[in-house]
Amino acid sequence: MPAKRLYYADAALTHFTATVTDIREHSRIGGTSLWQVALDRTAFYPTSGGQPHDTGELTAMAPSGARLEASVVDVDEDEHGEVWHLTSKPLLAGTQIEGRVDWARRLDHMQQHSGQHLLSALFHQELGALTISFHLGDTVSTIDLNTESLEPKQLAHVEQLANAIVEEGRPVIQRIVTSADAETLFQSGALRKLPVRSGDIRLIVIPETDAPGRDGEGGAKPDLDVNACGGTHVSSTSQIGAVLIRGTERIRQAVRVSFLCGNRAISAARADDALLTGLGREFSVGRADLLAAASRLKTDAKASAKELQALREELANYHAARLLVEDPPHHDLRIVRRVFSDRDADYIKLLASRVTSAAPHTIALLASTQQSPATVVMGSSKELGRNAGELLRAALAQSGGRGGGSPTLAQGLVSRDQLDRMLNGLEALLRSGPVPAV
Numbered sequence: 167m168p169a170k171r172l173y174y175a176d177a178a179l180t181h182f183t184a185t186v187t188d189i190r191e192h193s194r195i196g197g198t199s200l201w202q203v204a205l206d207r208t209a210f211y212p213t214s215g216g217q218p219h220d221t222g223e224l225t226a227m228a229p230s231g232a233r234l235e236a237s238v239v240d241v242d243e244d245e246h247g248e249v250w251h252l253t254s255k256p257l258l259a260g261t262q263i264e265g266r267v268d269w270a271r272r273l274d275h276m277q278q279h280s281g282q283h284l285l286s287a288l289f290h291q292e293l294g295a296l297t298i299s300f301h302l303g304d305t306v307s308t309i310d311l312n313t314e315s316l317e318p319k320q321l322a323h324v325e326q327l328a329n330a331i332v333e334e335g336r337p338v339i340q341r342i343v344t345s346a347d348a349e350t351l352f353q354s355g356a357l358r359k360l361p362v363r364s365g366d367i368r369l370i371v372i373p374e375t376d377a378p379g380r381d382g383e384g385g386a387k388p389d390l391d392v393n394a395c396g397g398t399h400v401s402s403t404s405q406i407g408a409v410l411i412r413g414t415e416r417i418r419q420a421v422r423v424s425f426l427c428g429n430r431a432i433s434a435a436r437a438d439d440a441l442l443t444g445l446g447r448e449f450s451v452g453r454a455d456l457l458a459a460a461s462r463l464k465t466d467a468k469a470s471a472k473e474l475q476a477l478r479e480e481l482a483n484y485h486a487a488r489l490l491v492e493d494p495p496h497h498d499l500r501i502v503r504r505v506f507s508d509r510d511a512d513y514i515k516l517l518a519s520r521v522t523s524a525a526p527h528t529i530a531l532l533a534s535t536q537q538s539p540a541t542v543v544m545g546s547s548k549e550l551g552r553n554a555g556e557l558l559r560a561a562l563a564q565s566g567g568r569g570g571g572s573p574t575l576a577q578g579l580v581s582r583d584q585l586d587r588m589l590n591g592l593e594a595l596l597r598s599g600p601v602p603a604v
């Protein structure tokens with residue numbers, strides 16, 4: 167018989183006694199085994215329904231009084247409903263144990279899970295958005311809603327309502343009903359999703375007021391939320407602590423809402439605070455002026471980039487003029503060949519076009535070795551009738567590089583150790599060869 171699940175009756179139960187009913191080897195790595203232990207009763211929650219498993223300890227007492235402590239590192243359930251506790255110590259069937267569930271982790275999961283029920287109910291009530299799925303993550307949890315989009319003010323509205331209900335301290339009630347009752351509730355619209363399982367069904371209810379009408383009778387307002395759920399929940403909304411919506415993201419036909427509840431919301435606020443303090447120090451302004459400071463920095467950066475580009479163009483003009491003086495033409499052909507280690511690819515391209523447009527019968531063969539592989543640029547004055555794109559592509563291909571371009575300006579990449587050989591070959595070809603037609 168599968169373990170009796172003690173958390174159904176009391177989600178705050180952390181200490182319990184039980185008897186080991188079964189053990190199986192889970193895995194063995196380098197002579198060390200991990201074991202799965204089944205108990206006749208357990209307060210450990212197994213990973214299911216979007217809620218992660220508990221952790222804690224199982225302590226066995228020998229008749230001699232010796233204690234054997236086994237950490238529970240994972241808990242899951244099998245298809246028969248049995249709960250398996252993963253531990254490094256083998257606890258044999260019949261052993262009496264004391265179980266201890268890590269309360270901080272459990273409470274955190276309860277805060278996120280109950281917070282999700284509350285948010286899902288409010289997203290439906292206020293915006294007509296149904297929850298498609300829920301994920302309780304290590305740091306942040308998410309709800310996927312079947313809606314096109316959510317405005318920041320809609321999120322703020324739902325968040326505010328959720329926190330008002332947290333402050334009210336409404337009871338979170340567990341109700342066990344038959345599957346026929348669940349069907350009736352579903353037909354009436356009180357239950358938004360009908361569970362597929364048969365037999366008794368556990369409903370988690372957040373009432374509309376703190377004096378709810380039982381089973382929706384007696385003229386009381388309908389409950390805020392009725393949800394078929396096997397998870398662990400807080401007993402009062404006040405235990406959720408705080409609800410903080412972090413943001414949204416579009417996922418296919420849905421909108422994914424990230425949120426944090428309870429202690430996670432406090433930790434996130436503290437982390438944000440540290441970030442803002444750090445940014446304020448970086449900008450030397452108070453946090454109220456941070457946005458203006460960041461905006462100013464962006465504007466300044468844009469102006470600087472524009473000015474830098476103008477200066478590069480001016481520099482390229484002077485640089486081109488100097489190179490033309492240094493390399494006079496021979497027999498109606500001038501080849502300006504240079505390799506730069508301190509200029510980037512964009513600059514040598516600019517320089518090549520300035521060199522060939524400033525003087526006739528000129529070919530520029532420029533390379534930048536600032537990055538690996540090296541960039542090679544070939545420019546050719548129009549009236550020379552040489553096709554820079556084709557000549558450079560062929561020369562690069564022979565050296566294991568690649569590239570190409572127009573008849574007047576081409577560029578490509580070649581490994582640094584092939585660069586000189588490639589330039590030598592190309593220059594020799596240009597100086598000796600017949601002038602190919604464009």
Ligand SMILES: [Zn+2]
Binds near residue numbers: 215279283393395397
């Ligand atoms: Zn649930």
